[in-house]
Amino acid sequence: MIEIEGTYFDGQSTKPYPSTLSCDGSGSCTIHAPGGDRTVAVKDLGVSNRLANAPRILRLADGASFETRDNDSVDRLLREAEHTHWASRALHLLESRWRYVLLAVVLTIGVMWFWIERGIPALADHVAKALPASTSAALGKQSMQVLDKVFFHPSELRQATQARIKAQFRGMAASLASPFDYRLEFRQGGAIGANAFALPSGLIVMTDELVHLSEHDEELLSILAHELGHIEHRHSLRMILQNSAVALVIASVTGDIFSVTATAATVPTILIQTKFSREFETEADRFSRDYLDRHGISPERFTDIMRRLHEQSGDESDEFGFLSTHPLLKDRLQTFED
Ligand SMILES: [Zn+2]
Structure with a gap:
């Protein structure tokens, strides 16, 4: 005053x-x-x-x-008025520009989202296809050792059954002219139950439980074709790279290096527990459908065993089953029904 x-x-x-x-x-x-x-x-x-x-x-x-x-x-009086004047100018400027500030924040979030959602997958795709097959082989070998230690038990399927399915699988793999060294192995799934999955090396593991659930070898071939689709499109490698890239980005922001080192150690767990994206599943389904069509196998073989898996998954023990890693059954069956 x-x-x-x-x-x-x-x-x-x-x-x-x-x-x-x-x-x-x-x-x-x-x-x-x-x-x-x-x-x-x-x-x-x-x-x-x-x-x-x-x-x-x-x-x-x-x-x-x-x-x-x-x-x-x-x-x-004049000095105080001058201060008030500048303070109110500054406040006015801020008030009239808050939209720009908000826009900048939204843009920043948008760019980060786009990078994680699109940039990283695209980069992972590119890197996965550029990596030599030996990288995939090493990754697959290490993963299998961990999986055998933690989850699997030796298969109890009869040798004749294993040999019969393997022979059909070799025929499938030979028809692909692929750079991958495809192999099929059987394991008792235990907690994993009826399941099949592909390691980046080209090794496909099928559990005894899945074989027992099948009523026709062609049902197993349709699932094997789906798994071959995952390998041909390098899905697990792409997913590991994506997860690592996200971990790297997070680590670079938070400074928490453990989330990065943990990624390398948990690769086998990622392979077993993480759901592939819907896009990856659709790609693998199409690959399977194409294979069945080219070899005169009815697409119903795939839907038959999928439905049986679905019925069986009603009990709570199916935490790790094929459908736990292959969700959205109804949507996906359409690929085989039209
Ligand atoms: Zn799949």
Whole structure:
């Protein structure tokens, strides 16, 4: 609050009125004039320059004026008004630009989302296809050792059964002219139950439980064709790279290196537990459907065993079953039904 003693002139007569100019901190002042108090903004006052000790004249828009010899108070008033002015300018600027700030935030999030959602998968796809087959082989071998230790038991299928299915599988693999070294092995799934999955090396593991569930070898071939589709499209390698890339991005932001090192150690678990994306499953389903069509095998073989898996998955023990890693059964069966 600044109080300045002075003289008020109404602009019509030369008669002086002893008066007071009172200003609050917000840039607004009150002049005690004879006809009643007048309120005026500091910025609307025309203030004369300081000339030695000559009185200062503060002019109002309508010709009225306020004269004072209290130069120091007038200077203080002008300084405070200037600060208020800049503070309000800054605030105004921020208020009028908040949309740009919001836009920048949204854009940043959008770019990060796009990178994780599209950029990383595209990069993973590119890298997966560029990596030599030996990388896949090494990854597959290591994974199999862990899986055998943690999940699997040796197969108890009869040798004749194994040999029969393997012979058919070799025929399938030979027809693909693929760079992968395809092999089929049987294991007792235990907690994993009826399942089959493909390691990046080209090794497909089928559990005894899945063989027992089948009612025709062609049902197993349809699933093997689906797994071959996963390998041909390098799905597990792409997924591992994607997960690692996401972990790398997160680590670079959080500085938590454990999430990155943990990725390398959990590769086998990723292979068993993580669901492939719907896009990957659709690709593998199409691969299987094409194979069945080309070899005159009814697509119903696939839907038959899928339905049986689905019925069996009603019991709670199916936490790791084929359908736990192959969701969206109904949507996917359409690939085989049209
Ligand atoms: Zn699949």
